[in-house]
Amino acid sequence: MTDILMPALSPTMEEGILAKWHVKVGDSVSAGDVIAEIETDKATMEVEAVDEGTIEAILIEAGTEGVKVNTPIARLAGEGGSAAPAPQKAAEPAKTETPKADVAPVAAGPAPVTAAPTQVLVASSGARVAASPLARRLAEINKLDLKLLKGTGPHGRVIKRDIEEALKTGAGKAGSAPAAATASEPRKVQSLEQLGIAPGSYDLVPLDGMRKVIARRLTDSFRDIPHFPLTVDIEIDNLLAARAKINTALESQGVKVSVNDIVIKAVALALKQVPEANASFTPEGIALHHNADIAMAVAIDGGLITPIIRKAETKSLAQIAKETKDLAARARDRKLKPEEFQGGTFSVSNLGMFGIKQFASIINEPQGCILSVGAGEQRPVVKGGQLAVATVMTVTLTCDHRVVDGSIGAKYITALRDLLQDPIKMLA
């Protein structure tokens, strides 16, 4: 017996109208047969049977509106009657919400006997955290937030050892730094030994809390967020000239504005022009942030951290320069307070000082965009049909497509380029 589930016709579809049934109870169907029609606000599509069998029950009547994705809509009895054949232990399909990364592809067991119905993807927000009774008790005693811990038990259940690990690394403390927000292990693959790298032929640096967080957050982000990069070249000769003047003016104050400081200011101002790019995806809706709180990636010993210039759109370059210097210094000393690196709305990562021409960063959840800034260098450009030399800096905007579509991303990065190519516009 297999439940046929309401399919998602698009990645964003959450519910739809079950418009029409093409089958009735008692009909036998085989894989590929059209059994129903589903309507969304965008389209009408046909639902095909995945398994063969007999329609045992229609669970949702034709014409029903607001049918949630993954709701059982009909029941299919398999060939052997209504009892489901017990799948072979080793062939049991994974039923967790995300693909189990630690199942190595080699020597996998026999293919599942029957295609399993698409399993419900459990919304992560607000869902009950799976944890063993003892893990719950230990979390309560130690004031740990189970939601911040990644379970390593069956089906991702938080078990005692996850709590013990969290207590060791200091992860999971309610209100703790995101850099220590979880005790999850990085994606487990086959051991190096299994992959032919002899033990003793390398040194093993133990994973500290920060490395684990980086591993988990970026893996989750890169895997789960549909992202795309947009790249433009920006001529910064005007910017460099302006910077020289500004720095001369600020010399008496002992302040030196970097190109990155000007980028941060421009990023913030551009966000005011294109507020749709200053956004976060949530299951309840798109959060459009009121302020441009710009997180800047700072490399530190053993990892990186992203301190935040709050309301950067309201701050002068001198102010931004002072703040970035102070934040970067304290970041390297690991002396930042949680509120200084938690809750940015947009990130900037700059590898220009290393001579990197172009790169595309990974989305820093929950921020909708991250800007990757390359090195400014003299390059040949064509101006009015003539070859000329200009100082050019390539920047790439990585967008979370759930929030920022291509046209918005393009609008934003164009606005940013306008500001950086002609910095006087930043005064407008």
Added chain:
Amino acid sequence: MSYDLVVIGSGPGGYEGAIRASQNGLKVAIVEREALGGICLNWGCIPAKALLKSAEVYDKLHHLEDYGLSASNPGYDFEKVIQRSRGVTKTMSGGVAYLMKKNKIDVIEGSAVLEPGKDAPKVVVTLKAGGTQTVEAKNVMLAVGARAREIPAIGAVSDGERIWTYRNALAPKTQPKSLIIIGSGAIGIEFASFYKALGTEVTVVEAMDRILPVEDHEVSAEALKAFKKRGINFRVGAKVTKIEKPATGVAVHVEVAGKLEILTAEGCIVAVGIVANTDGIGLEKLGVVMDRGHVKNDSHGKTNVKGLYAIGDCAGPPWLAHKASHEAVHAADYMAGRKLSNLTPPIPGCTYATPEVASVGITEQAAKEQKLDVKIGRFPFRANGRAVASSETLGFVKVIFDKKTGALLGAHMIGANVTEMVQGFCLAITMEATEEDLQGTVFPHPTMSEAILEASLDADGRVINT
């Protein structure tokens, strides 16, 4: 023929590991020198349980009046009791042969010796049918088990006639009129229970200060009381210094509290532990690291030699079939790169005597030694409706929880059917249950299992039925 895995030994560890490896898509062969199923199926767990069932039923015949029943001249045929037990092993061993075939595992009948190889040691098998066969594989799993420990220095060596190990005791030609059993672990106690039920005069000698020394002390005490009531004699804290064979029978010299005593009987059973079957299979030449006579392995069953795994009795205590199976299946998943469980399940222990004893997790003494702050609950079967209705009121359930976290740390039971009930505790510990989970679970009424609920409640002083 080249294999992904060769398993040496087809006991409950070896054959289950072989099946899992095959399920994982590996090409597997298994080497067995004697009979499929190993000691467990042929000379251990299974035939012993067959004998004990005969004993239990026969024992019941002597208590028919408890149930308002009567029968005249209950009797038994010792030869048939043994025959039945042997028949059971034959059926079970045939089952393993079927499973090997079903899982396309090649069975190689013969004795294996390991030699240095490429990916893993080479397995050279001296075939039962004659000749040798060299088998090469990417992985080798040692599942060679163990055998009864004998102590030549005191004459504790099986002669198959008057001095037995479990093996002789499972299939004797005639029933001895009297027996001395050396060792009161599960094996010794089970034989004591069986032979006593059929009328053999039994004396159990235990070197430690109590019988069933790995069990909780309250269980040991209750067991001693129950077995004494059944007429079994005990010498605890008694060290065997010599076993002699006079003209007939045996004379066992024991030292109790500094005093020498000579016990005599028709025969004796040596049940003083086991030794791993790690000798003569080429381990020294491979440089396999050992630990007190056992192969040293890691949590995945890996040894220090490339491609060589070891599981079960040959890789260390507890020497229990289910521990071997668990390790073997885990190792088979590990070598195939499958997802591994993060659970750390406790290993239960059972003694299938009358009364039965079953336990899992830590004892009260262990909790004390580890300086754990615990709360303990107990419930006697005499206060349990089903037990009273069944005239099975002997024994109790004892549970140990961590006082602060409520974590279930251990459970200890003695009484009828407790070996079938302990799995509930195993599951509870594996799933990290707390006292609240046990107390909040609805147990079916009337069952003996309700004692589990009551004992859990008792830990918080909230027991209902006592």
